């Protein structure tokens with residue numbers, strides 16, 4: 001196994017050091033034959049961990065595969081991603097989660113941890129085999145019907161009770177379906193102007209409020225996916241103040257983009273939950289800094305051209321995000337490297353109970369890390385993405401920061417900004 005010496009790297013934007021990578025771990029001593037990487041001007045971060053990625057395999061390999069999504073993740077600085085269950089077939093059995101887990105191991109570019117469905121077929125009628133998925137080789141600890149809300153409160157209660165036995169988590173896509181029938185975008189001034197059916201903020205907030213009460217009642221762990229409104233932040237703030245075991249994520253796009261973009265009628269801006277208002281964006285940013293929102297998660301949602309380049313009403317919701325997440329967060333938070341490491345690596349790893357990721361870049365720790373050039377600027381070109389899909393909302397946008405290298409257990413997955421395999 002090749003050893004590396006990162007010469008003059010800045011750890012989290014602080015001290016400049018020489019960091020050696022030997023036998024998959026961080027070391028203070030490089031052997032004479034170590035490959036030298038000139039890391040002057042580069043910042044080392046613990047490898048990023050994404051709790052919300054859609055990899056589309058099995059079923060929609062034309063939009064993404066475990067391998068192409070893994071490559072996209074590595075290029076974005078990730079060393080671990082959690083694959084959502086809304087595949088075809090749905091990841092609601094031990095067989096499917098093991099398949100995804102195995103494909104991730106074969107690709108070997110990031111650690112792929114499958115998320116299991118909460119209900120059979122994401123249909124919201126009957127609990128899936130949560131125990132069988134938990135005890136499978138994939139060792140599933142997070143369950144989600146993402147794309148769909150577990151709307152039935154009794155099922156949600158049962159799911160929370162079930163996973164409590166092994167300290168599992170229910171990750172909820174908070175959307176009261178009766179309030180979002182036919183919805184196309186955020187309900188507000190812009191939707192009224194455009195004549196598109198609105199998705200009101202309260203549809204998200206009402207489910208989060210219900211679920212934090214259920215989680216409190218059961219004493220179980222709830223994670224809220226893609227929080228998008230200022231009102232949701234307030235519900236979470238109150239729940240956390242009461243000691244409810246709830247964590248929450250925000251996507252990069254909800255930290256940057258607003259519903260005004262829908263005026264273009266370009267379906268690249270159609271996403272679930274929808275882009276909200278500038279005051280929501282402001283509240284989400286503040287909540288992320290404060291910690292009311294614990295982490296950034298991409299909700300990387302690749303879609304084939306025919307599912308996106310069509311009329312707004314027929315387009316699938318979702319945006320790709322793995323390769324632009326860190327640049328977007330950098331543009332939002334600035335070079336607050338410790339905060340970025342906390343929200344994009346350490347806390348997601350801690351929430352998921354993922355060992356070996358999100359650790360300090362200290363001697364003896366597994367070398368899961370990424371090197372970023374914060375002074376570089378990049379104009380996003382969809383044709384250059386490693387994802388099999390092109391639905392990025394940032395085409396033509398200049399974003400700060402370039403991911404120069406990523407290491408997974410000491411093996412480079414990205415070098416000189418390019419995927420190694």
Ligand SMILES: NC(=O)N[C@@H](CC(=O)O)C(=O)O
Nearest residue numbers: 054146147271272301317318
């Ligand atoms: N986030 C999205 O806009 N899309 C998700 C699922 C969903 O939440 O609708 C997808 O799987 O495409």
